[in-house]
Amino acid sequence: MILPLLLLLTGSFISADNTTGFSFIFTDSELAGVREIQPNGQLLHTNQTQMSGVGHTFYSHSFPFTNTTSFSTSFVFAIIPENPRYTFHGMTFAITPSKAVIDASSAEHLGLFNRTNDGDNSNHVVALEFDTFKNLELSDIDSNHVGLDINSVVSVFATTAGYYNDQDGVFNNLTLASSQQIRAWVDYDGVNKLFNVTLAPLHVEKPKKPLASIQKDLSTYLLDEMFVGFTSATGVLLQRFYVQAWSFQVNGKAQEFNVSDIPPLPLPLKKNTTKNKHLMILAIGLSLGGLLVIFISIILGIVWYRRRKRKFAEVLEVWEVEYGPHRFCYKELYKATQGFKESELLGKGGFGQVYKGILPELGTPVAVKKVWHESGRGMKEFVAEIATIGRLRHPNLVRLLGYCRRKGELFLVYDYMPNLSLDSLLFNSNSDLILTWKQRVKIIMDVAEALAYLHEEWVEVIIHRDIKASNVLLDADLNAKLGDFGLARFSNNGKEAKTTHLAGTLGYIAPELARKGKATTATDVFAFGAFCLEVVCGRRPVEHQGHEEAVILVDWVLDCWFKDKLLNAVDPKLKNELDDAEMRLVFKIGLLCSHSVPAVRPSMSQVLKFLKRIEPLPEDFDDVLHIREDYSGRLGDASASAYFSQIQYNTVSSPITSSISSSGR
Structure with a gap:
């Protein structure tokens, strides 16, 4: 369950000046979604629509922020996690150009930004975050810190939450998500460009030494008129946020509160035992x-x-806390799938079954993967999916919503994809939907972007090891999302995955992977090449024709290329709408990626440049394809690697020409 920012509010109004500041104490009323605080203490709903998991509370009037404006604010807040052992994303005090940031995202974006505008200098947002989750992608220092955010959730300064004792100067830790009331003071000196942050428990006077004193000129980030308020966001774990008192002052000190007037926090309702x-x-x-x-x-x-x-018995182990995704109750999933009813079955795979379900509380469809517990590798694959996709964030990767474990049974919960898997559209003759050429190119581009993220953009190199049409899912708009991370492995700088077990699907397995059993980013690229050809040709990577031996798609397309009969390889459903130049480009990319020599294969970022026509393919492309004829018979692995190490894909004219010429071809 995901809830937005909750604030306890009342009409108790101490003082307010529409132009310079205000002071309020709040009690007895919950605030969620997008609200405004009026100068008289009244609360108003706005018409802005917010994403689930995001909350905004702003003062209704803006304040002047000139080049030398100083400001001071004081507030009492509390963060209450649903389960004290697990905390997630936090809240912010924010200064923004608007009082309703309608495009903000939940989770790590803290209700301030989204994946597109995070880090954009045109945001003009200054915020103080109170974060209770250590996000490695954002370089968070720990799971209990205060950070200064400027136009991005990546803090320009962060420090562990706490306060200094006035008596002995000793630093005391202060747990933000302690379900206790905490006082905060933020003071900015616009003349000396000094930003001070101070924290303390509710009944401790403001410490003389601030928690952090940051030399920063904010005038370059703030506009002449700005709004002040609070934002918060939840992720897969539930936390409640309360602001019980708040004062703010421009060019002066914010009014202090009498702590005896601060109401106690609401007590959670106790469940029947x-x-x-x-x-x-x-x-x-x-x-x-x-x-x-x-x-x-x-x-x-x-x-x-x-x-x-x-x-409904379940299992909880220590490692599950580390991986982070939300844990569903088995009872929830049982009800959502109508007891894993056969009519809700979406499909079966090598390691499990996938059911459609409707989560009662959210009312949204989900896909529930039930991993085969008879398989000795079931737990291993299950942990792999949690350890990888549970922490990945990319629009072309299937989103893992959570998981569940019970005796001998393992479950993963994903976003539901209405158009199911790509192979169900490519090879299902009963399907009413026929993918057009443009749709297929878009799908190939989506999968390429997902792989480029896994190989080159995330904090660690991840090798998927099972790229194929059945693992590419399509949403309602036919956007492709790569899924099934049951075989995924972390890699040593992309050179070699931490496994010696041969994994993958026949037809997508690179020659060197079949020989050595060592997966690399290059073996993923080979599988992507076979996938490209599969999408364009409308044929499976391996097909059996009568009693004859199996036909390998990569070899068959290569043969069509050498015989100048490439149109014979195109899916007959597409021949009336083909763009000849684009079709040849996709074929070339597929053949180049599925080359038998690993050193010839481009990186996924380079593949994207080819697809987007930012850079051209090697001029000696035909000669590059002929290399594979000599590779297996004449060159050993070590010499082949050195032989093709000169290939560069970031120039118009590839040095492959000189290599081929010197070898006699």
Whole structure:
């Protein structure tokens, strides 16, 4: 369950000046979504639409921020996690050009930015984040810190939350998500360009030494008129955020609060326990007037409870906390899929079944993958998916919403893709939807961008190891998303995955992977090349024709190329709409990526440049394809690597020409 920012508010109004500042104490009313605080303390809903998991609360009027403007603010806040053992994303005090940042995203974007505008200097946003999650991609220092954010959620300064004792100067840690009230003071000296942040527990006076004193000129980031307020965002784990008092002042000191006026935090409702149920059963039995009835009721209750407990029993281990994705209750998934009913089955794979489900609380469809527990590798594949896709964020990767474990059963929950997998459209003769040429090129581009992210853009190199049409899912708009990370592995700088086990699907496996069993980014590129040809040709990577030996798609297309009969390889459904130049470009990229010599294959970032026509393919492309004829018979692995190490794809004229000429071809 994902909830936006919650603030406790009341009409208790201390003082306010529409032009220079205000001071309020809030109680007894929850605030969620997008709200405005009026000068008289009244709360108003706005018409802005917000994404789930994002909350905004801003003062309704703007304040002047000139080149030398100083400001001061003080507030009392609390962060209450649903489970104290697990904390997630936090909240901010923000100064923004608008009082409703309608395009903001949840989770790590803290309700301030989104994937597109994060880091854009035109944002003109200055924020102080109170973050309770260590995000390695954002270089967070720990899971309990305060950071100064300017136009981005990557902090320009961050420090562990705490305060200095006035008596001995000792630093005391202060846990932000402690479910306790915390006071915060933010003071900016516009003349000396000094930004001070101070924290303390509610009943501790403001420490003389601030937590952080940052020399920063904010005038270059702030406009003449700015709004002040709070934002927050939740991710896969639930946290509630409260702001119980707030004062703000331009060119002066913010008004202090009498802490005795600050209301206590609301107490969470306690759930009925098993003991309460037994007491209820006992009361009913007594009301029926017989010890026999009581005894039978208790026995039946215990039997029912144990059976139900066994049915929905789950397993929680230490490693699960590290990987982070939200954990669903088995009972939730059981109800969502109607007891994993056969009619909800979407498909079967090598390691499990996938069901469609509707989560009752969200009302949105999801895909639930049930991993085969009979497989000895089931747990290994399960952990691999959690350890990789659970921390990845890219529009062309299937989003992992959460997971569940119980005795011998493993479940992964993803966004539901209405158009299912790509192979169901390519090879299902009963499908009413025929993919056009432009749609297929877009799908190839989407998968290339996903692989470039895995290989070159994330904090670690990830080798997917199972790129194929059945692992490419299509959303309602036919956008492609790469999924199934059950075989994915982290790599040593892309050179070699941390595994010796041969994995993959016949037809997509590179020659060197079949010989050595060592996966690299180059073996992923080979599989991508076979995938490209599969999409354009509408043929599976390996086909059996009668009693003849299997036909390998990569070899068959290569033969068509050498015989100048490339049109014979195109899916017959496409021949009336082909762009000849673009078709040849995609074929060339597919053949180049699926080359038998690893050194010849381009990187995925280079493939994207070819697809987008930012850079041309090597001029000696035909000669490059002929290389494979000599490779297996004449060159060993070591000499081949050195032989083709000169190939460069970032120039118009490739040095491959001189290499080929010197070899006699």
